[in-house]
Amino acid sequence: xxxxxxxxxxxxxxxxxxxxxxxxxxxxxxxxxxxxxxxxxxxxxxxxxxxxxxxxxxxxxxxxxxxxxxxxxxxxxxxxxxxxxxxxxxxxxxxxxxxxxxxxxxxxxxxxxxxxxxxxxxxxxxxxxxxxxxxxxxxxxxxxxxxxxxxxxxxxxxxxxxxxxxxxxxxxxxxxxxxxxxxxxxxxxxxxxxxxxxxxxxxxxxxxxxxxxxxx
Numbered sequence: 001x002x003x004x005x006x007x008x009x010x011x012x013x014x015x016x017x018x019x020x021x022x023x024x025x026x027x028x029x030x031x032x033x034x035x036x037x038x039x040x041x042x043x044x045x046x047x048x049x050x051x052x053x054x055x056x057x058x059x060x061x062x063x064x065x066x067x068x069x070x071x072x073x074x075x076x077x078x079x080x081x082x083x084x085x086x087x088x089x090x091x092x093x094x095x096x097x098x099x100x101x102x103x104x105x106x107x108x109x110x111x112x113x114x115x116x117x118x119x120x121x122x123x124x125x126x127x128x129x130x131x132x133x134x135x136x137x138x139x140x141x142x143x144x145x146x147x148x149x150x151x152x153x154x155x156x157x158x159x160x161x162x163x164x165x166x167x168x169x170x171x172x173x174x175x176x177x178x179x180x181x182x183x184x185x186x187x188x189x190x191x192x193x194x195x196x197x198x199x200x201x202x203x204x205x206x207x208x209x210x211x212x213x214x215x216x
Contacts, residue, residue: 031092034211038084046209051113054188054206055120061187061203062124071155071184072121073176073202074114075191076132076142078210080151081108087212094213103138106145114190114208115150122153127184130157131175131196133168133215168215173199 037043062070074080086102102108121128130151134142136159143157158175160166166174172195176186180201189202192210 034092035088037211038088043209043211047111048113050206050208051111051117051190054117054190054204057204058117058120058124058126058188062126065185065187069127069184071127071129071179071186072117073129073131073179073186073189074118075193075196076130076134076146077108078111078192078212079114079190079196079208080111080118080130081145081149082111083108085109092212103134104141106141106148108145108149110149110151111208117188117190118151126187127155128153129155129179129184129186131172132157132159133171134159136161167195168193169195169198172196173201176201 058072077083083102085107086099090098118128120126130146132142139157139159142159146154146157156179160168160171164171176189176199179186186202188204188206189197190206190208191197192208193215194207195215197205197207
């Protein structure tokens, strides 16, 4: 009797278990799709589309804001600069030592459509701020890289302190809040991650495509 009751309980427990989930998609196939997305030109087209919308809004907004301290905020990685050469060379993997070497080399190319937005801001005397999740120790090669590819000046550029344990999202919100407290009206905030754009302190946000990684 006890054995029969135990068997019944085990059977009921098995039926109560959720159905097994589908296994994740094969990583090799996902990487092949990423390469096709880049090689087809779709990645560049989507970046250009977002940057064009930002450019149009910026030009329109500037005309109706004479005398105000306007500002535009840019993220750095996969926004102002592209790490695609590093990503392709490392099969879309993050290898800390190689990543640090890549940053030190300062060879990331500009994302040209985003640079057009930067040029519009600069030519209209709109303040430009870069907010990067890179560490303060990477300031020198990052600034050199930016200037080398055509981002020649800015009002300020922010990096995370070595001991800053905040999530990127919280750090970037706090930095935009600081910019707003200094009297700037951030009319556009451009980045590739939701964490670049969340939390307000910008009239408009523009999300660039980034299927390669997530930052929180």
